[in-house]
Amino acid sequence: MSDKSSLDGLDARMLAVLQKDASLSVADLAERVASSPATCWRRLRALEADGVIGPPRRLVDPAAVGRGMDAFVQVRMKSQDAASRASFARAMEAESTIVEVYAISGDWDYLLHLLVRDIADLDDILMRRVLEQDCVAGTSTIFALRRVKHTAVVPV
Amino acid sequence: MSDKSSLDGLDARMLAVLQKDASLSVADLAERVASSPATCWRRLRALEADGVIGPPRRLVDPAAVGRGMDAFVQVRMKSQDAASRASFARAMEAESTIVEVYAISGDWDYLLHLLVRDIADLDDILMRRVLEQDCVAGTSTIFALRRVKHTAVVPV
DNA sequence: TAAAAAGTGAAATGCACATTTCACGTACGG
DNA sequence: CCGTACGTGAAATGTGCATTTCACTTTTTA
Numbered sequence: 332m333s334d335k336s337s338l339d340g341l342d343a344r345m346l347a348v349l350q351k352d353a354s355l356s357v358a359d360l361a362e363r364v365a366s367s368p369a370t371c372w373r374r375l376r377a378l379e380a381d382g383v384i385g386p387p388r389r390l391v392d393p394a395a396v397g398r399g400m401d402a403f404v405q406v407r408m409k410s411q412d413a414a415s416r417a418s419f420a421r422a423m424e425a426e427s428t429i430v431e432v433y434a435i436s437g438d439w440d441y442l443l444h445l446l447v448r449d450i451a452d453l454d455d456i457l458m459r460r461v462l463e464q465d466c467v468a469g470t471s472t473i474f475a476l477r478r479v480k481h482t483a484v485v486p487v
Numbered sequence: 488m489s490d491k492s493s494l495d496g497l498d499a500r501m502l503a504v505l506q507k508d509a510s511l512s513v514a515d516l517a518e519r520v521a522s523s524p525a526t527c528w529r530r531l532r533a534l535e536a537d538g539v540i541g542p543p544r545r546l547v548d549p550a551a552v553g554r555g556m557d558a559f560v561q562v563r564m565k566s567q568d569a570a571s572r573a574s575f576a577r578a579m580e581a582e583s584t585i586v587e588v589y590a591i592s593g594d595w596d597y598l599l600h601l602l603v604r605d606i607a608d609l610d611d612i613l614m615r616r617v618l619e620q621d622c623v624a625g626t627s628t629i630f631a632l633r634r635v636k637h638t639a640v641v642p643v
Numbered sequence: 644t645a646a647a648a649a650g651t652g653a654a655a656t657g658c659a660c661a662t663t664t665c666a667c668g669t670a671c672g673g
Numbered sequence: 674c675c676g677t678a679c680g681t682g683a684a685a686t687g688t689g690c691a692t693t694t695c696a697c698t699t700t701t702t703a
Contacts, residue, residue, distance in 0.1 A: 338552060346552075349545035356690060367652040372692070383551040387543040389505035391641040395539040396494060396502075398641055401589060403598065420635050427642035432635035433557060442559065442629065446641055473598065475589035479576050483639060485547040485554055485602055486583040512660060523682040528662070 337377070341366055343487040345374060346384070350484045353387045390483060398428075398446040401475035402453050405439035406461065407468045415466035426460045428452070439471070450474075494539075497522055499643040501530060502540070506640045509543045546639060554584075554602040557631035558609050561595035562617065563624045571622035582616045584608070595627070606630075 344364040348355070355363065361371040378384045393399055408415060423432045423443070431444035443461070447453040453472070461467060500520040504511070511519065517527040534540045549555055564571060579588045579599070587600035599617070603609040609628070617623060 346545075346547055350547055351542075351544065353543040353545040357692090358690075361652095368691085369652055369693085370650080373650085381551065382548060384545040384547055386507075387509040387545055388507065388639065389502075389509040389540040389543055390639060391502055391506055391540055391643070392538060393641045395537065396641060396643055403589075403591070423636045427640070429636065430638050430640070430642075432637075433559075433631035434633040434635055435559070436630040436632060441635065442631070474592040475598070476592060477590040479588035479590055479597065480579050480585065481588075482586050483544065483546060484583070484586070485549045485552060486586075487547070487552055513662090514660075517682095524661090525663085525682055525684095526680075529680085 337381070338383075338487070341370075342374060342378065342383075345371065346378070346487045347484075349375075349384065393446050397448055400447045400449060400453070401478065402445045402447055403473040403475070404443040404445065404457065404461065405435075405471045405473070406441040406443060407438075407470070408440045408466055409468045410466065411440065419464060419466055422460055422464055426456060428456050429460070494643070497526075498530060498534065498539075501527065502534070502643045503640075505531075505540065549602050553604055556603045556605060556609070557634065558601045558603055559629040559631070560599040560601065560613065560617065561591075561627045561629070562597040562599060563594075563626070564596045564622055565624045566622065567596065575620060575622055578616055578620055582612060584612050585616070 341364060345360065348360060348363050357372045357375070358368045360375075361368045364371065393401075408419070419441070420432075423429050428445050428447060429443050430446055433442045434440065435442045445453060445456065447456065457470065457472070461470060497520060501516065504516060504519050513528045513531065514524045516531075517524045520527065549557075564575070575597070576588075579585050584601050584603060585599050586602055589598045590596065591598045601609060601612065603612065613626065613628070617626060
């Protein structure tokens with residue numbers, strides 16, 4: 332897996348299509364990428380087996396379910412020992428509102444991406460799931476005023 | 488569309504499943520959420536029609552295609568007039584490596600999320616697509632050392 | 644240059660699956 | 674308390690589609 336050696340032009344074209352719409356039949360996909368159904372079917376299975384693509388998924392529009400606000404929270408830790416990191420990671424996993432967590436370079440230790448209902452919601456989660464952690468020293472919050480661009484498409 | 492009034496428990500259960508795996512047949516989905524195929528099929532179509540969910544998609548693992556590095560770039564603008572914003576937005580759309588762009592509160596004007604091959608790649612895009620813009624005053628880059636959590640699942 | 648290995652595509656196969664129908668239960672408004 | 678309107682689910686329907694086979698082409702390697 333993670334074997335990039337086998338990514339040729341056809342794979343790239345297939346991925347470009349499938350990242351945007353995986354509802355097409357193998358035959359339709361084949362036509363779009365100028366290949367045959369049999370070949371596309373085999374490539375598709377190979378991409379799955381190699382872990383390049385996951386199962387088909389239905390992404391939800393956050394705004395349509397009342398989670399229209401993006402918030403980013405930078406976190407500084409008191410200490411960075413293994414126990415603290417593990418406990419912090421566990422806390423992050425437990426909160427579904429926190430959709431992404433990165434360990435980062437620079438002044439802060441972590442960057443969190445949250446999908447919240449409103450500011451009150453954010454405050455609640457910040458208090459209850461982040462600041463409560465005794466390994467956390469402090470945080471800084473950034474609100475998104477607007478989504479200028481938002482895509483789940485990885486460039487191939 | 489964006490009509491949250493109609494989101495009941497069954498819809499929520501369906502969304503929870505479909506966000507993770509939309510490969511199931513309507514019959515299998517029905518079983519998972521304790522409902523009937525006919526009802527699930529109708530709800531599914533309604534969720535599509537309301538714009539709550541998009542078409543099925545195959546998400547790509549960035550690391551598996553040589554885009555294993557997440558970078559975040561904060562951008563400050565010289566001015567925030569409509570022309571600058573539009574031209575900046577256009578530049579962001581044009582670069583597929585920049586997967587997310589938010590207009591943000593705080594010291595900076597924009598937050599960019601990039602999926603890059605390596606630091607050289609990031610530097611190249613920063614120079615060519617961001618700093619070259621004459622509406623851009625300055626930037627600050629944050630590297631992700633590690634993905635602690637990463638999900639495309641919007642909490643329902 | 645020849646033989647082996649890997650990939651391709653047209654066509655055949657069968658079955659799983661979306662979609663519809665219909666009768667029924669339930670909630671709501673007057 | 675009754676009628677309308679809406680959501681439900683079991684069962685029937687046809688067909689669209691994944692999957693395989695096989696002969697062929699291209700690439701590799703010795």
